[in-house]
Every structure is written in C-alpha cells, then in structure tokens.
Amino acid sequence: MSDIPAWASRLRALRRHNLWTQREMAKRLADAADEHTRARLPERDSLIRMIKYWEAGTHRPKDPYPVLYSRAFGMDEEELFGTTAALARHDSTDALSQILREENPLTPYARRKGSRIGAETLADMSARVHGLRLADDVLAGLDLIQPAFRELGTAVRMFRDSAHTEEAGRDLLVIIGEFAQIAGWVAGDAGRADQAARTYKLGIGAAQDAGDGTLASYLIGSLAYQVSGGDDPGESVALAQAALDAAGTSAPPRARALCWDRLAWANARAGDAQATIRALGEADEALVRDFGGTEPAYLYWVDENELQIMKARAYTELRRPLRAVPLLTDVLSRYNPAHSRELALYLSWLAVALADANEPEESARVAARMLELSADVASDRTAQRARVVLHRLQRYRDVPQVRELLMAYG
Template identity: 55%
Template sequence: MSSEIGANIRRERDRLRWSQARLAREVCRAAGIAGEPVGRQEVSRWETGKRTPREWLPFLAAALGVTVDTLSTPQKPAVPPLPTLADFLPEEDPLSPLESRTGRRVGIGTVDELQQRVHGLRLADDVLAGGDLIRPALRDLRRVVKLYRESTHTSDVGWQLLRQIGELAQIAGWIASDAGQHEEAERIYRLGISAARQAEDHTLAGNLAGSLAYQMSNTGREAEGLILAQAAFRDSQAEAPPKARALYLDRVAWAHTKAGGTENGQQAVRALGEAGQALSEDSEGTESPAYLYWVDAGELRVMESRVYTELHRPLRAVPLLREVLSGYDATHTREMALYLSWLAVALADANEPEEAAAVAERVIFLVTDTPSARVAERVRVILGRLQNYADVPEVAALLAEHPAA
C-alpha cells in the first residue's frame, strides 16, 4: 500500500510541478507547524514507499489539493482507446483496387507469408484475450487490404489475397468481439464476407456469417442471429467440408437456444445431433481449411453442454463439462474460464451452490486482469445466478469478496 500511496504523491506533485522540498514546506504549512519537521528526504521516502505518511496523509492531501482517497487508492494506468477499422482502412470501398496501382508486384509467395501470419494470429488468440490482440489484428487487416488495392498481381493471386482478407477478418472480428467492440466486430465481419464472396469462397463466407450470427445471438439480437445462422448454413453447406458443416450447425443450435422457447429448444438439440453427424463424416482424406483446426468432437461437446446449461438441463450439462474440462489445455486460460463459467451455472441449476461457488472462485482467479469482455460478462452471469443462494455460507463469502467482479 505504501508504494501505491507513494506513486500517487509523486503523480500529484508532478502535476503541480513542485519539487520535493516545496511539497515538504506546503505539508508543514497545511499542518500549521512552524519549522520543517517534514523535509525533502521524508517526502522522498514517502514517494519511494520506504515509509508511509500515516498521520501526515490528511495534510499531504490538503497541500496537494486532493482528497485522502485520491492518495490512498491505487490508480489504474491510463489505457489508450481501442482502434477501430475506420482508423486503418480508406473511406471509400476498401476492396476496390486503385485504378493506378503504384505498389510492387506480388506473387503467390506473398500469399503464403500472409497465410502464416493469419494462422499465427489464430494461435495467439488461443492464449491471449481480445484486448491484447485487437491492435495487431487491425494493423494486419489494414496491411492486407492496402496490399490488395495497391499492388499489381495476377487474377489468381488477387483471389488468394481476397481469401486472406476474409480469413483475417474472421479472426480480427472474433478478437474485436472478445474485446467488447461489437459494432467494430460487425464491420470487420461484413468486410470479410464481402471479400470471401468476391473470391467465390462460400465456405469462408459461411464461417464469417456464422461468426457474426453468434455475436448477434449473444448481444441481444437473438432473432437476427437465428436468421443469419440458418442462412450461413443453408447457403454454404453444399460446398462445405464436414468440419465446416458441423460448425455451422453448432451455431444454428446456439442461435435456437438463445432465441428461447420450447420449439427452439427442440430445434437446438436437433441441430446438435446433425452437427455430430456432420463431423463423423470427416476422415483423414478430407481436406478442411486451416482455420477449422480447432473444430473437433471436444468442441462439439462444449457447445452441447452450453446448450443444455442454457436450457436448464444440468443433469446433461454437468457430466459433459466435466469430461471436456478434464482434458482441456490449461494454457488456454480464457476458454478454460469460459467453460468453467458454464459449469458453475449448471451446478447452481443442479442445486449445488457450494460447488458452484468454488468453481466461480476459480473462474475469477483465472481471469484476473484478462481483457476479455466475454469472460467479464460470464462472471457477472455467475454471480447473478448465485444471488439465489446468498444465504449459503460459501456463496455469501464469494459475493462479499467479489462484489464488483
């Protein structure tokens, strides 16, 4: 605490452009004490945390013209505003090639380098949150759009560049959504859909549309999310490999779940079954896009457990979540926290508040200082659900310790 107070004293002194000696004199004046019982060296000890001001704190606050709380409360570091896609792209149609191209000629080697960069960003998203990645993701997206518009290239390379714009937009949109920038994510997804359609890559367009539908379903636009998720599956399934169809159907299942109602619940369970059937058709000889590397039976079980949790069927959800979490990669902290959050809610639904509180505590521990809006929202959901058990000692202790979590 003394180091935090010291940093605050230094900040306020710098704001006034005072020397340490000047502050020492002003503190004595504020205390109404003649002479200099507080000198420059004492102020230095306070600022470096070697000594705590204690009884001098009110006089320090008065001298600096701030409250005692301002000096004693840890200050959050200033965070620059998150960039938006508009900061990185031209105002006109961003996918319209310039009539007079002054850039260098690019070939398939450049496309290969971009593919590696995009995949590296996907892998980074496995272990980092959206708030950490949105700046490099948008810089990369701007760079690829600029390259497409300004360089000279063959038609085939142009199509490949459009695909890379689409793939990069998919991961950048996901990152922006995780950072809580939902309007920005939608703009990015729509840019990607346009690029994928121009490249005639219907599988990629379906993936982007499904990602946007997923965001809509999670941000109060359930009806739109359901319509878009169904359209993404319907328009893309003919050319999509099994993994892609399974993913589209997973999103349809979630969209039905979020839409609510008995019929939608039944449709959600039916879509889960169809997703499993689609994935079972995947084999070693089946080629899938690199961006589907994470789609497997485990991920389908995660969605299945989430659907059953949302439908308040904890007897189905809890065993599935325990199975998934038992073998999950602990380095994927955000996903681990998200899956645990669903387990906490399912346990609360199963009338196991003590265990739900223990899981919630683990979620909060895992995501401390993680800049993910998804995780923050899930923590709020858990604590809200546990309010029904506020008289249970373990829950009461959790709510008291994390009132603003």
C-alpha cells in the same frame, strides 16, 4: 405474427436483409438526419428501444423517423410505410450480396502502381494470419486487437494498391477474409461489438468475391455468434441459417459441423429447445462425415470436444443442467490450462449449470476458480460471464461458500 402491421414487418425484414443490428439501425437513422434533426434525436439506447417497439408494431414511427427510414433504406416513404403486405423474405444469397453495397474498401484502384504480389508474399501472409489464430488461443482481445487490425489493414491496402494476377487477387481476398474473421473475433472479445460486426461484413464480402463459400459461411457464423447476445435472438438464428446455406452440402465436415453448432446456439438463445437439439445432432453427424479433401487451417479447433462443450452450453441455456454438468465436467478434466480464457468461459457455464442443479457449494467452488483464472485476462467475454455467474448465485447467498464468494467479488 399475423397481427403485426405490414410496415412493422417490413422495417424488421429490411433491417435483417441488410444484416444490421438494431444498434446499427439506430446509427443509420441518425446518419440519415440533417444537422438540425440529429441534434433533436434521443440518446442511442433510447432510439434502439424505439426501433424495437416499431418493429413489433407497438407504435408507428412519427416525424422525423419515416423520412429517416426511407433515406436509410433508399426507398420511397409510401412504399416503406404503406398498407400493402410486407416485403417477401429475401433468401440468404440476396441478403448477403448487399453487405458492401454502400462502400467497398476492397475495390482496387483503376490503375495499380504498386509492386506485384507474388507467391512468397501470400505464403507469408497466410502464416501470419494463422499465427494470430494461435495467439488468440492464449491471449485475450485487448492484447491482440492492435496487431490484428494492423495486419488486416495491411492486407486490404495491398489488395487495393498492388498489381497482381487474377489468381493472386483471389488468394489475397481469401487472406483478407481470414484476417477479418480473427480481427472480428478479437474485437468482440475486447467488447467492441460494432467494430466486430463491421469487420465480419468486410470479410464476408472478400470471401464472396473470392468465391469461397466455406470461408463466407465461417464469417457469417461468426457474425451470428456475435449478435446472439443482443436483444433480438431471431436475428442470430437467421444469420446462422444463412451461414449453413452459404456452406452448402459439399463443405468440409468441420465447416458443416460448426455451422450446425452456431445454429444450435442461436436457437438455444431464442429458447427453441427442439430446433437446438436437432442442430446439435446434425453437428455430430457432420463432423464424422467422410471427406477426401483438405480442410482449411482456420477450422483446426473444431473437434469433438468443442462440439461437446457447445452441447453443454446449449443445455445450460435451456435450463437443463442434468445434461450439461456431465458433459462439461468430462471435457474440462482434460482441457489445456494454457487456454485460460476458454477455460474460464467454460468453467462459468459449469458454475451456472451447477447452480441451476441446486448445487450451490460446488457451483461456488467452480466459480471461484473461474474468477481467479479470468482476473488477469483482458477479455470482455470473461468479464460478462463473471457477472452472469455472480448474479446466478445471488439466490444462494445464505450458503456460506456462496456468501464468501460474493463478498470477495462483489
């Protein structure tokens, strides 16, 4: 990395500092332009490619982009593109404190005129957010996105408009963070990545304001997972590490295990096998750690089976199918068939692992079940995985079972 110009490293570091994806960076540059300049900017996908080149130091931004960058980051152009060394790396606390710096929708009005929030209202809202989580076990993103964001909007308005004690305000911020996590997850499942990222950031701000490090780490880890499918795997690794830092060593076992799992997945996507395997081992150790307190309800789904599935997915991503296939086969043999989206997703990983293990007939059989399960599931995640499975099977198209599958599903 030493041959990358200081300004290129600086552009990348500042974007990550703000937890912006390259797609969001493109939007920020466009927003920083005046009407005349904006009309001359390229399409969003082309601008994202340009950002990738700039951050790699392949090309230096030309007019009008230096000015747009300086406006987006709120920095002097010479400071941003000068020849001095790259900015020092900010730690996760510094970076995360900037998430809502531009506009915080959780800022209460100076004079609250609404009704006072009581314990019963807070309990009802906690029950509703958990009900959304349970609904997500059996329904997909496009089925849940409207109720999820309706509930989140109600909680935010209640915090801003109502009168409440300091303790009730903190509890309400936690509820907003929990609503933001499930709403962000639902938006991601509906294929609305930018909306998911914005929602997670709202939740992170709420969790931080409430002083809840465990919830903040849960949201940051969710954001890390959301961006892991993007063009910059290192971004997901940085966010997953920030989630682990936010959790701290005293977080509940399931929270720590999930943070390590997210970090393992991010490293697998980045192709770092050694870091992946280390993180998977840390997740196992974290889950069995003694803990005398009560774990948050939103961690109910984190168990040995989920850790085993993540191991298998990571091994599949690293092209180690002989490790992945036995793990997935074992878990799927007892998986709840009512959770059709998750079952379809995990079957897709098994189909890919079998293809990588040179077992095309069995891979085609598993893929057929996956595609049948996901046919009526309104999930962008299952749709993407279906495309991955069919693409991976293309090299076996001369095998009768595979050829039949490809003809049936294109």
